[in-house]
Amino acid sequence: MALDDLPSLESEILSRIKAARDEREIEEIRVWAFGKKSRYAELKKSLGKREKESAKELGLRIHASNNNTLQAWSARRDEILNAALEARLKAETVDVTLPVDPQPRGKIHPVSQVFAEIEAIFADMGFSVRYGPDIEDDFHNFTALNFPPGHPAREMHDTFFFEEKEDGSRMVLRTHTSPVQVRTMTSEKPPIRIIAPGRTFRCDSDQTHTPMFHQVEGLVIDKETHMGHLKGTLEAFVKRFFEIDDLSTRFRPHFFPFTEPSAEMDVAYERVDGAIKFGQGDKWMEILGCGMVHPNVLKNCGLDPDEYQGFAFGMGVDRLAMLKYGIPDLRDFFSGDTRWLEHYGF
Numbered sequence: 001m002a003l004d005d006l007p008s009l010e011s012e013i014l015s016r017i018k019a020a021r022d023e024r025e026i027e028e029i030r031v032w033a034f035g036k037k038s039r040y041a042e043l044k045k046s047l048g049k050r051e052k053e054s055a056k057e058l059g060l061r062i063h064a065s066n067n068n069t070l071q072a073w074s075a076r077r078d079e080i081l082n083a084a085l086e087a088r089l090k091a092e093t094v095d096v097t098l099p100v101d102p103q104p105r106g107k108i109h110p111v112s113q114v115f116a117e118i119e120a121i122f123a124d125m126g127f128s129v130r131y132g133p134d135i136e137d138d139f140h141n142f143t144a145l146n147f148p149p150g151h152p153a154r155e156m157h158d159t160f161f162f163e164e165k166e167d168g169s170r171m172v173l174r175t176h177t178s179p180v181q182v183r184t185m186t187s188e189k190p191p192i193r194i195i196a197p198g199r200t201f202r203c204d205s206d207q208t209h210t211p212m213f214h215q216v217e218g219l220v221i222d223k224e225t226h227m228g229h230l231k232g233t234l235e236a237f238v239k240r241f242f243e244i245d246d247l248s249t250r251f252r253p254h255f256f257p258f259t260e261p262s263a264e265m266d267v268a269y270e271r272v273d274g275a276i277k278f279g280q281g282d283k284w285m286e287i288l289g290c291g292m293v294h295p296n297v298l299k300n301c302g303l304d305p306d307e308y309q310g311f312a313f314g315m316g317v318d319r320l321a322m323l324k325y326g327i328p329d330l331r332d333f334f335s336g337d338t339r340w341l342e343h344y345g346f
């Protein structure tokens with residue numbers, strides 16, 4: 001290559017550098033303009049064949065030109081890299097003014113809330129929690145609890161029966177949480193002080209009944225336990241549950257096959273502008289069933305009624321939630337409507 005070609009080589013390289021658009025193009029120019037097979041390299045190789053003086057002069061000019069184009073190249077490469085970085089930062093920008101979590105928020109269902117409240121109150125009184133299965137056998141749901149076979153008491157519960165097995169027995173969806181009493185007495189030694197929260201099932205549906213509902217069972221068994229303990233425990237419970245210190249209660253005689261004597265506990269209320277106000281008043285609201293554990297139940301569970309006695313109680317959790325939090329229709333509890341949960345949830 002002739003020495004006179006140097007200016008045109010330089011301007012060709014500079015114009016290609018200027019035209020480079022991205023990292024790949026600028027890298028190709030580096031190899032083409034400054035690599036081992038570039039025209040600068042060719043020129044340098046040819047220097048040896050020249051006269052010393054002209055070789056020196058040519059060498060200096062090649063060197064200057066090479067420096068000049070190399071500078072232009074690295075400036076253009078910086079430009080390209082910066083522009084690429086700029087574009088990436090722009091594309092990955094986060095808008096910090098957007099809402100943090102635009103998803104709908106979950107809430108605690110009133111039934112879960114009331115379960116937790118009841119458990120906390122009884123835990124403070126020294127009770128622990130036991131669970132039993134939703135699908136029960138006849139023994140635990142009825143027989144051990146002193147429901148005689150064929151006795152109308154069995155029909156009090158609109159029971160969901162499973163298909164008969166070969167031996168003629170039928171499993172049931174438990175109609176109450178009372179079978180957990182039986183499971184506890186047959187597997188643990190007194191003193192016993194437990195509550196059993198859980199799901200229960202009866203074939204019934206209207207504004208205050210759903211086929212699946214919730215109960216909390218309670219059981220206390222010891223040697224000296226009497227009706228006074230029952231009253232004291234349950235009165236303390238309802239006062240704390242409704243958060244009213246001067247809440248009047250009464251115990252009204254009732255019948256349950258598994259307790260003797262049996263009672264229902266009522267709390268006093270009055271209507272103020274159509275709303276129920278608990279505490280005092282001339283009206284009574286039934287809250288729960290209770291009684292002293294029937295000697296037959298103790299015997300059925302392997303305990304000696306001459307040695308042990310105790311009390312039991314059972315309450316409807318959904319109803320307590322409706323009363324405490326002013327929820328009008330029980331069926332809405334299980335409709336899965338997020339607007340309802342947003343309003344009544346915790």
Ligand code: DAH
Nearest residue numbers: 176178289290291312313314
């Ligand atoms: N099992 C009863 C029901 O579902 C509630 C009940 C009443 C439970 C009295 C008890 C009790 O333990 O002593 O209607």
